Amino acid sequence: MPAVAERELEDLETELFLEGMFRRYGFDFRQYAPASLQRRIRACMRQEGIETVSALQDKVLHDAAAMDRFLLAVTVNVTEMFRDPAFYLAFRDKVAPLVGERPRARIWHAGCSTGEEVYSVAILLHEEGLYERCLIYATDLNEAVLGRAREGIFPLSAMRQYSENYIDAGGKGSLAEYYTACYGNAVFHAPLRRNVVLAPHNLVTDSSFNEFDAILCRNVLIYFNQALQARVLKLFFDSLPPGGVLALGAKESLRASPYEAGFETLDGAAKLYRKVR
Numbered sequence: 001m002p003a004v005a006e007r008e009l010e011d012l013e014t015e016l017f018l019e020g021m022f023r024r025y026g027f028d029f030r031q032y033a034p035a036s037l038q039r040r041i042r043a044c045m046r047q048e049g050i051e052t053v054s055a056l057q058d059k060v061l062h063d064a065a066a067m068d069r070f071l072l073a074v075t076v077n078v079t080e081m082f083r084d085p086a087f088y089l090a091f092r093d094k095v096a097p098l099v100g101e102r103p104r105a106r107i108w109h110a111g112c113s114t115g116e117e118v119y120s121v122a123i124l125l126h127e128e129g130l131y132e133r134c135l136i137y138a139t140d141l142n143e144a145v146l147g148r149a150r151e152g153i154f155p156l157s158a159m160r161q162y163s164e165n166y167i168d169a170g171g172k173g174s175l176a177e178y179y180t181a182c183y184g185n186a187v188f189h190a191p192l193r194r195n196v197v198l199a200p201h202n203l204v205t206d207s208s209f210n211e212f213d214a215i216l217c218r219n220v221l222i223y224f225n226q227a228l229q230a231r232v233l234k235l236f237f238d239s240l241p242p243g244g245v246l247a248l249g250a251k252e253s254l255r256a257s258p259y260e261a262g263f264e265t266l267d268g269a270a271k272l273y274r275k276v277r
Contacts, residue, residue, distance in 0.1 A: 013053035014038060017060075021070075024061050027141065028204040029074065031228035037074065044073040071142050080158065081116045081175075082165035084250060087218070088124060089170045090270035095214060095245050096128045098274075105134045105213040108239065110203060111220035112138035115149025116162075119178075120169075121216070122192045127172045131195060137210065139201035146198050152188035159186050203232050208239040215240060218271075219249035233259050240275045247272050 014037075015030075022028045029037060041053060048066065050056050059066045082088050099105045112118050118138040125131040140146050154162075159175065166175040179186040201209070203220070215236050221229050236246055237259045246254075246263065248271040254260045263273035 010038075010053060013057070014041060017041070017053050017057040020057055020061055021067075025067060026205065027071070027202065031204065031225050031231075033223055033225055036223055040074040044070050047073060068144060072144055075113075075140075075142050075145070079113045079116045080165065081154075081162035082120045082169040082171075083117060084218075085165050085168035085170075087169075087247070087250075087270045088120065089168075090267040090272055091121075091247065092124055092128065092170050094266050094270075094272060095247075096124070096130060098243070098245060099125070099130055099134065099213060100128070102213055103133065105130070106210060107134055107136045108210070108212040108215045109136060109138040110201070110215060110217040110236075112140050112146075112149060112198070113142075114145045114154075115152065115198070116154065117216075117218070118149060118196060118198075119152065119188055119192055120166075122196060123166075123171075123175075123178055124169070126192070134195055136196045137212070138196055138198045141200060141202040141204075143200055146200060150193070150198050152190075152193055153185045154188070156181055156184050156186050203235065204228065208235055210239065211241055212239050212244060213241070214245040214247065216247040217249075218247060219252070221252045222249065230258055233257050237262060237275070242275055242277060244275045245272060246275070 018030045022030060041056070045051065045053070045056050047069065048056060048059060050059065056070075060070050099107075107121065109118050109121065115138065118136060122131060122136060125134050138149060159179075163175040178192060179188045217232070217236065221232060224232065233254070240246060245266065248254070250271060252271060254263055254273055262275055262277055264276050266272040266274050
């Protein structure tokens with residue numbers, strides 16, 4: 001079969017596969033960026049020992065365990081504690097004081113993955129004396145990564161890098177104060193989870209569930225097409241009161257979006273925006 005015809009067939013198979021997943025499980029990847037999504041689908045096919053997207057569809061639709069493996073393969077779970085330390089410096093300097101103006105504050109961490117960045121925010125708020133009056137909602141569409149986030153257990157081998165990030169992010173002590181080393185793992189202390197609610201939420205299909213003083217959704221929008229980005233930004237806009245803060249990833253922006261005029265820039269480099277109306 002000519003290469004062009006093969007690509008057209010793969011595109012058709014992918015379209016049917018994504019439609020089938022949406023109808024069977026309710027997970028909607030139809031508006032994800034096509035090139036990135038197809039790379040991850042092919043990686044999942046190699047993992048499953050399958051040669052066509054149609055064969056992967058058949059397996060995923062009939063085997064929930066295969067669907068779980070697909071979710072792990074296709075959702076992006078690259079994260080680390082205090083990732084992009086300059087962001088946390090800016091958050092500490094420009095967002096924490098705004099949070100401190102409120103007697104109680106709600107923070108939404110959307111697309112929280114395995115939770116390293118959730119614990120980072122919890123530590124930052126603790127060091128700024130704000131944690132006890134904050135409630136952090138941490139959500140992801142993937143139940144498996146949420147389970148790992150609930151445990152608060154990360155490889156001890158990663159702590160050296162995480163500690164360097166913590167220091168560069170303006171940490172006021174030692175990261176080791178927040179965890180216990182146990183059999184090759186770092187077990188983060190339970191009080192850091194006391195004000196964290198971990199729950200499933202799909203940015204593609206689910207609606208707003210509260211009003212938040214700050215929303216963090218970093219390095220998620222880059223995997224969506226323009227229409228889906230606009231849908232998710234509307235969700236965030238509707239979930240923020242005037243004065244609420246939106247934090248995006250380093251390669252993400254409100255520029256040219258329908259909601260650009262509704263925000264002022266708190267820190268352009270850190271991608272921190274404050275809703276003005």
